[in-house]
Amino acid sequence: MKALLICPSDRPAVSHLAGAVPLSNVPILGKSLLEYWLDHLAALGAKEVVILSSDRPHLVRRLVDGGIRWGIKVEVVPERWELTITEARAKYLGNSDGTWLSEPNDTILMDHLPGLRQHPLFNSYASWFEAVQAWMWRAGTPDRIGVRQISPGVWVGLRSRISPKAKLQAPCWIGRNVWVADDAVIGPSAILDDKVFVEKRAEISHSVIGPETFVGEFTDVRNSFAWGSTLLNWDRGSCTRVPDRFLLCALADHRLKEAKATSFFPRLAALITLLATWPVGFAAILRSFFGNQPAFRACRAVHPQLGGTDPRAPEITYYELTNAGRWLKRWPQLWNIFRGEFAWVGNRPLTKAQAALLSNDFERLWLNTSVGLVSLADVRGCMDSLNDESRAHASFYSVQHHWTLDLSILASALFEAVFGAGIEPIDEKEELPVSLQPSVVKEKA
Numbered sequence: 001m002k003a004l005l006i007c008p009s010d011r012p013a014v015s016h017l018a019g020a021v022p023l024s025n026v027p028i029l030g031k032s033l034l035e036y037w038l039d040h041l042a043a044l045g046a047k048e049v050v051i052l053s054s055d056r057p058h059l060v061r062r063l064v065d066g067g068i069r070w071g072i073k074v075e076v077v078p079e080r081w082e083l084t085i086t087e088a089r090a091k092y093l094g095n096s097d098g099t100w101l102s103e104p105n106d107t108i109l110m111d112h113l114p115g116l117r118q119h120p121l122f123n124s125y126a127s128w129f130e131a132v133q134a135w136m137w138r139a140g141t142p143d144r145i146g147v148r149q150i151s152p153g154v155w156v157g158l159r160s161r162i163s164p165k166a167k168l169q170a171p172c173w174i175g176r177n178v179w180v181a182d183d184a185v186i187g188p189s190a191i192l193d194d195k196v197f198v199e200k201r202a203e204i205s206h207s208v209i210g211p212e213t214f215v216g217e218f219t220d221v222r223n224s225f226a227w228g229s230t231l232l233n234w235d236r237g238s239c240t241r242v243p244d245r246f247l248l249c250a251l252a253d254h255r256l257k258e259a260k261a262t263s264f265f266p267r268l269a270a271l272i273t274l275l276a277t278w279p280v281g282f283a284a285i286l287r288s289f290f291g292n293q294p295a296f297r298a299c300r301a302v303h304p305q306l307g308g309t310d311p312r313a314p315e316i317t318y319y320e321l322t323n324a325g326r327w328l329k330r331w332p333q334l335w336n337i338f339r340g341e342f343a344w345v346g347n348r349p350l351t352k353a354q355a356a357l358l359s360n361d362f363e364r365l366w367l368n369t370s371v372g373l374v375s376l377a378d379v380r381g382c383m384d385s386l387n388d389e390s391r392a393h394a395s396f397y398s399v400q401h402h403w404t405l406d407l408s409i410l411a412s413a414l415f416e417a418v419f420g421a422g423i424e425p426i427d428e429k430e431e432l433p434v435s436l437q438p439s440v441v442k443e444k445a
Contacts, residue, residue, distance in 0.1 A: 001045050002099050003049050003105060003106055003107070003108065004049075004050050004051075004093070004106065005034070005038075005108055006085065006108065006110060007054070008022075008121075008122055009022075009053075009055045010081075013125075016125075017122075017225075017232070023055070023122065025059055025060065025063055027211050027227075028113070029191060033121070034064065034110065036113055037114060039114075040115075041105070042072055045101075046101060047072050049067065049072060051064065051074060051077065052077055053076055054079045056368050057076050057078040058368060064076065080362040081360070084109075085109055089107050093107070113135050115138070116134055125232065125237050128234065129206075129208065150168075151168070152170055153170025155172075155173045157174060157177075157178065158176045159176055160174055160176060161178070161179050163180055163182045165182040165183050166185070169185070169188045172186050172190040173190070174186065174196075175196065176194045177195045178194070178197075178198075179197045179198065182201075184199070184200065185204070186198070186205075187205060188206070189205065189207075190205055190206070190207055190209075192204070193211040195251065196211065196212070196215070197215070199215065199217040200218075201218050202216065202217060203222075207221045207222060207224045209221070211227075213227055213248070213249075213250060213251065214251050216246045216248065226248055229248055231248060266343070267337060267338050268338075269344075270338045271338045273334055274331075277331065277334075280331070284329075284331070285323075287323045288322055288323040291323060294322055295322060295323070297320045297321075299317070299318050300315045300351060301315060301318060302367065303316055304367045304368065304369060304371060318336050318349065319332040327417040334373070336373075337373060344374070345373070345374055345375065345376075345406040346372025346375060347366050347369055347372055348378070350386075362395055363391045365394070366391060366394040368398040369397065375393070376396070376405070377389075377394055379409055380393050
């Protein structure tokens with residue numbers, strides 16, 4: 001039996017929830033919304049699930065990992081926008097072979113938790129918190145492995161250490177591998193997700209603490225959702241980033257690790273290449289010197305996957321040679337690869353102003369992968385361009401990139417840099433759905 005899941009995308013009322021991950025991946029009591037729905041469909045007998053995602057589908061794909069955990073086949077299909085249930089049925093169930101689950105379980109829009117349709121998640125931050133609180137009583141059932149109710153309305157997960165001097169007020173949920181120190185007050189209506197560390201005399205009530213978050217001594221968290229250094233007040237709808245790590249911070253910033261472009265060997269290769277080609281770069285520097293010009297031009301780019309249009313998001317500094325050809329000018333960026341800020345192949349860097357011009361979720365896929373020394377758009381003739389075609393190539397690469405495509409792009413760029421003509425990389429039109437092909441996107445634009 002088959003089923004369709006539609007991931008929620010644009011929800012202006014709860015936009016801050018989607019800052020780090022898609023709404024389908026936001027943690028809720030140790031799991032994500034998507035994982036709860038896959039649990040539900042597997043229990044109904046589904047053997048194949050198609051997930052429609054328009055917001056960072058690569059993160060959705062990474063979370064489900066093909067459905068291995070559920071013993072089912074899960075496929076993530078990128079869409080340009082969030083389809084309605086009617087649109088999804090018409091597109092994917094139009095020629096139904098009768099193997100789909102019966103309505104309404106054949107096509108589900110994940111805007112609520114299973115069995116809690118009366119508690120919509122994304123109408124407001126307050127409705128999200130209310131739905132999570134309602135789910136707490138269901139998630140604390142005996143079939144939740146490792147969760148035990150140590151007193152009425154107080155649930156604690158495996159390998160959590162709660163000080164005897166800490167005060168737990170029902171209802172509250174404490175996940176796995178949580179540390180709660182002396183004299184901390186947890187609850188009422190408090191949820192500590194997995195691997196949270198709460199120091200002495202901290203107080204948390206009517207709040208959700210996201211996974212791997214540190215709550216410092218004397219910190220008072222009320223009516224909020226705290227994840228890492230981000231503090232979102234669900235009552236007022238305000239959001240801020242706490243600069244003081246001793247108050248609130250991430251124990252392990254996975255978003256930053258994910259944005260790190262390269263592993264050890266590609267970084268080492270970049271350093272070797274930089275040293276081996278120094279005479280070429282030095283010659284360009286000398287030309288600038290004798291021409292009374294600056295040798296380098298400093299550039300700033302938004303950090304991918306960390307909120308490109310957010311004015312508080314960190315930026316990457318990189319340099320270009322001013323007196324060099326279109327490929328050679330990128331020579332200093334080999335140092336960015338060595339530092340782990342760039343990849344050999346990715347999408348080219350954007351300034352904050354350019355990132356703000358990406359007008360929809362499809363175009364913003366540009367920022368969902370690492371910054372690259374070369375890109376698919378480069379070898380398709382859109383070098384240092386932000387036109388419709390380059391946006392389509394960048395979005396395609398973010399969703400479909402793999403090592404064979406990377407090697408093809410690198411080979412084409414190297415051949416063009418040396419001989420002035422490139423090798424055609426793998427044709428993305430063979431893999432990309434018709435609605436996402438560059439030519440179609442350009443015509444619609």
